Amino acid sequence: MAAPMEVALVSDAAGPLCNCAVWELHSGSALPGYRGGNSGPRALALLGGEHLLGAQLGKSYINVWELQRKDQLQQKIVCPGPVTCLAASPNGLYVLAGIAESIYLWEVSNGNLLAILNRHYQDLTCLCFTDDSSHFLSGAKDCLALVWNLYSVLQAEPSQIPDPRHVWSRHSLPITDLCCGFGGPLARAATASLDQTAKLWEVSSGELLLSVLFDVGIMSVTLDLSEYHMFCGGMDGSIFQVDLCAWPVQRDRSFQTERENGKVFKGHRNQVTCLSVSTDGSLLLSGSHDETVRLWDIQSKQCLKTMNHKGPVTNAFIVLAPANMFNPDGKPSVPLPKFSKHLHGTESSDEQGSNGVTLRLGLHQQVVAPSGPCRSAGRATWRRRRRCTHRCTPRGKR
Numbered sequence: 001m002a003a004p005m006e007v008a009l010v011s012d013a014a015g016p017l018c019n020c021a022v023w024e025l026h027s028g029s030a031l032p033g034y035r036g037g038n039s040g041p042r043a044l045a046l047l048g049g050e051h052l053l054g055a056q057l058g059k060s061y062i063n064v065w066e067l068q069r070k071d072q073l074q075q076k077i078v079c080p081g082p083v084t085c086l087a088a089s090p091n092g093l094y095v096l097a098g099i100a101e102s103i104y105l106w107e108v109s110n111g112n113l114l115a116i117l118n119r120h121y122q123d124l125t126c127l128c129f130t131d132d133s134s135h136f137l138s139g140a141k142d143c144l145a146l147v148w149n150l151y152s153v154l155q156a157e158p159s160q161i162p163d164p165r166h167v168w169s170r171h172s173l174p175i176t177d178l179c180c181g182f183g184g185p186l187a188r189a190a191t192a193s194l195d196q197t198a199k200l201w202e203v204s205s206g207e208l209l210l211s212v213l214f215d216v217g218i219m220s221v222t223l224d225l226s227e228y229h230m231f232c233g234g235m236d237g238s239i240f241q242v243d244l245c246a247w248p249v250q251r252d253r254s255f256q257t258e259r260e261n262g263k264v265f266k267g268h269r270n271q272v273t274c275l276s277v278s279t280d281g282s283l284l285l286s287g288s289h290d291e292t293v294r295l296w297d298i299q300s301k302q303c304l305k306t307m308n309h310k311g312p313v314t315n316a317f318i319v320l321a322p323a324n325m326f327n328p329d330g331k332p333s334v335p336l337p338k339f340s341k342h343l344h345g346t347e348s349s350d351e352q353g354s355n356g357v358t359l360r361l362g363l364h365q366q367v368v369a370p371s372g373p374c375r376s377a378g379r380a381t382w383r384r385r386r387r388c389t390h391r392c393t394p395r396g397k398r
Helices: 150-155 372-376 379-384
Strands: 006-012 020-024 030-034 039-047 051-056 061-066 075-078 083-088 094-099 102-107 113-117 124-129 135-140 145-149 166-168 175-180 188-193 197-202 208-213 218-223 229-234 239-243 252-254 272-277 283-288 292-297 302-308 313-320 357-361 364-368
Touching: 006 039, 006 292, 039 124, 039 313, 051 083, 061 083, 094 124, 094 135, 102 124, 113 150, 124 175, 135 175, 145 150, 145 188, 166 197, 188 218, 188 229, 197 218, 197 229, 229 272, 229 283, 283 313, 292 313
Parallel strands: 039 083, 083 124, 175 218, 208 252, 218 272, 272 313
Antiparallel strands: 006 020, 006 313, 020 030, 039 051, 051 061, 061 075, 083 094, 094 102, 102 113, 124 135, 135 145, 145 166, 175 188, 188 197, 197 208, 218 229, 229 239, 272 283, 283 292, 292 302, 357 364
8 A cells, every 4th residue: 555645735925827736745746736816824724635725815715625626616715804814623624714803613514603703902823723623723913822622612602702721922922823733632832923932832731831032033833743843934034943852951942043053944035934844754844935935854954845936935834645636536525515604593584494493502503393383373473483492382281
């Protein structure tokens, strides 16, 4: 059985030929890309190994492709404002979008908008899930990074705004990027900021584990699979490698470029906006505003390949290629529904349908056909009773 193929998904702000370019990681050969529009920064995501989502740059909708249909958009998810960042849960059940200072959460199976979270004070810049989809993290221009428990968000009453599990407020300038390691709620997460620091946190306790000060603002951050190293992309085009197992252990460190020259990747001429590490930890992918994507050998710090683009690179990450990506006859196991523009439970009566009682148990909904006196009730009376959660009382026993 052949080993899974690793591919790089790359988008830029120009996108004259395709929205998302696809490259075979180790050979560097170009594969068919996805056409239609161009995706904004941190706004490209794989959904369940069957769809590709890309929020249109500066517009109020998200482009959707079936993975095997690269030349045709399947649908557009209309949003209430321009999407500044996007994330899909690893289990393929939920989609997050940052719109202004709000986080929108959709359920993929039915397209319901489950929650609108308003705990940031300025525009969202980045979103990500933990590997088990139990938590998600958000970063914004308000200098805050928040950790959310997905279960708590789903169980909250519609009238309530759930509290984040942790509020990380140790940055003094906008958050530019964040990433999460492996371990679900026990994972470690990294944040990057214009305040020239990258910080490492423990998701379970919310404790700050490490803060590294650089000479330049940090635009991107990622961890290798084993979490031995943290890679940070600077505004000057440099990429810094931080050892997480260095001794002695220090919570506050300064990265002195002149003393740690062997841990700096040099080649980009403008800010490094995207970073991703291969599964074996040997290769580093970087995207920059200098309109190039570079593939690096981590051990030697040598650039192995440079891929030129027509505009600033907005997204670049490595994934194991899903089977549907190269199967022209493949189809999604479940069609993607139409995503709702309204919060679940607030739609009008006509949108809910008029042929049954709507039972609401938490966030679950079921429509039951009318029985008893409801069958002969007038349409207006029936609409008034649609949200009752008890059985209708038989005629003559009221």
